Amino acid sequence: MRIVKAALVGAAATAALLSVAVPAGAQSAAPVDSTLEQQVQQTLDTxxxxxRISVNTVRLAEGVSVTFPVKDRKAVKAATNGVAPRVDDWFGCSVGYLCxxxxxxxxxARINFTNCRTENLWAYGWGNRVSSYSNNQTGSVYTLFYDGDTAVWGEEATGYRRNLVDNGMNDRFDAVKVC
Structure with missing residues (x-):
């Protein structure tokens, strides 16, 4: 009787977790909290x-994506057949990326860039919103950060991470020249 009851409870929990609709193209229908769903939907609408390319990631343009934090990684992993949202390398910033x-x-939330070009952060809802970054690009590249039309910060690609609160750059960037 206990086994049957546990199986029914497990089946009901699984059905509830899988009931969240995820748009076509997403990797799975995983359990998500309402905050995550609101962030994803707001981004899709804006x-x-x-x-949407995964439970917590939205592709904004070629070479640009935004990844939202997930509260319950175990539940997401269970509902996605053992594949949890990707976290790798430097604070979740993959090699070759500016995050x-x-x-x-x-x-x-984290915005990720891979292509070498200047990006208007306002176009993605990220103008004056950056408080930390990791420049995990490779090769001899130099990233510039702009406040308006003025480059106010620059960083070589070294895998370096930086908080911007203590140096007057917090929430100031309008654009970034990746590479």
């Missing part, structure tokens, strides 16, 4: 052409 977070200490 950025023209944005596409910027909305909060200090590489926390909160």
């Amino acid at each position: 950025v023209k052409g944005a596409e 910027m977070w909305e909060h200090v200490e590489m926390s909160g």
Whole structure:
């Protein structure tokens, strides 16, 4: 009787977890909290052409994505057949990427860049929103950060991470020249 009851409870829990609708193209229908869903939906509604590519990641443009934090990684992993949202390398910033977070200490939502070009952060809802970053690009590249039309900060690609609160750069960037 206990085994049957446990199986029924488990089946009901699994059905509840899988009931969240995820748009076509996403990797799975995983359990998500309402805050995560609101962040994803707001991004999809705000950025023209944005596409959900996983439970917590939205592709904003070629070479640009935003990743939102997930509260319950175990539940997400269980509902995605053992594949949890990807976290790798330097504070979740993959090799070859420039990543910027909305909060200090590489926390909160993260915008990720891979292509060498200048990006208008306002186009993605990230103008004046960056509080920390990791420049995990490779090779001899130099990233510039702009406040308006003025480059106010620069960093070589060294895998370096930086909090911007203590140096007057917090929430100041309007654009970034990646590479």
